[in-house]
Amino acid sequence: MADDKINITLALAKQSYDELAKLASIDDIEKYEFGSGKKRDHIEGLLKGFSNYYDSIKIFLSKHVSDTEGAPILSLSQDHRSFYNEIVIPHGDLLQRAYYEIANIGFLIDFWDEATDRNRKPNHFRRNAISWALERWSDTMDEDDEVSWYDRGFNILGASELVGMPWFQPDEWSRNLKYLQPVLVDRQSNVMQIHVRQRLTEIYRAFTFGLWMSAVALSRSLIEYSLKQNAARFNISSTYQGGDGGKEDKSLARLGNDVAEVLPALKESIEKIREAGNRILHPRKHDVIALPMVMRSEALDCIIATKLIVETLYSEVPSPFRSDVR
Numbered sequence: 001m002a003d004d005k006i007n008i009t010l011a012l013a014k015q016s017y018d019e020l021a022k023l024a025s026i027d028d029i030e031k032y033e034f035g036s037g038k039k040r041d042h043i044e045g046l047l048k049g050f051s052n053y054y055d056s057i058k059i060f061l062s063k064h065v066s067d068t069e070g071a072p073i074l075s076l077s078q079d080h081r082s083f084y085n086e087i088v089i090p091h092g093d094l095l096q097r098a099y100y101e102i103a104n105i106g107f108l109i110d111f112w113d114e115a116t117d118r119n120r121k122p123n124h125f126r127r128n129a130i131s132w133a134l135e136r137w138s139d140t141m142d143e144d145d146e147v148s149w150y151d152r153g154f155n156i157l158g159a160s161e162l163v164g165m166p167w168f169q170p171d172e173w174s175r176n177l178k179y180l181q182p183v184l185v186d187r188q189s190n191v192m193q194i195h196v197r198q199r200l201t202e203i204y205r206a207f208t209f210g211l212w213m214s215a216v217a218l219s220r221s222l223i224e225y226s227l228k229q230n231a232a233r234f235n236i237s238s239t240y241q242g243g244d245g246g247k248e249d250k251s252l253a254r255l256g257n258d259v260a261e262v263l264p265a266l267k268e269s270i271e272k273i274r275e276a277g278n279r280i281l282h283p284r285k286h287d288v289i290a291l292p293m294v295m296r297s298e299a300l301d302c303i304i305a306t307k308l309i310v311e312t313l314y315s316e317v318p319s320p321f322r323s324d325v326r
Helices: 002-021 026-030 037-067 078-102 107-115 125-139 143-151 156-163 170-178 194-208 212-234 252-262 264-281 292-313
Strands: 073-075 183-185 239-241 247-249
Touching: 002 037, 002 073, 002 078, 026 078, 037 078, 037 170, 078 183, 125 156, 125 170, 143 156, 170 194, 183 292, 194 212, 194 292, 212 252, 212 264, 212 292, 252 264, 264 292
Parallel strands: 073 183
Antiparallel strands: 239 247
């Protein structure tokens, strides 16, 4: 199972890191202070192991998003999820760079930076390959061949027309996918209601196909739903007493503030998504964002923030937390 494979890889990465931490601190590694002799050799071996596992983790998580038909969710153990969030995410790149340095293959750093640059110019290699293959195929056919292929289920001319559409950008779709990571929870993924899973699927697809505003708007919708559904787990009421004495739903701003008091780490993410979503759903003149790259970056930031919120709300309740109902 996919969950078992990533848990095993994270366990091996954690083993390497824990042993490495006994020999050098993160500050030492960042300064490339590895010591000498056997200590240096040992550190190099541990950094190499971590780097290999880090690559495997990134590839696995990326492929899980691209290869999963439904919602991109994975279940991890609590220890492995904590290790991923507290070590792999903030320090993974640093540790890998340190391995390149200690192994005297620092030239790979520039290659890595270029490959992960959000602002690099896109190529069209995939679209060109598809277009060229269809053109070559079409050139070998006469009218009878075209009919024969069509009867067998191949519409060559129709496919060529599709590839020529301005929105057909498979290279960009592939690139966008590489920025997305699955949602990681330490409970069974079925704790998420179908509404959450469907919205996650739509958010990731919207971003993949360059629908930046849709991704942001759906992110806002998802966190509002998730906050309301999980409020009771944190002893927070999602309603308040209205002027007529009846119960009314709290606004996203009010509910978000209540949740942020219990889970301060979510405050910035909730505000980011709420503000971005409001600019998309209720635009004013000064809210217009003209540059596609800006919208893309903001959409990705919203998805990362949404991922953090959903992972936190649908994982085990952190303890201690405030228990007074607001």
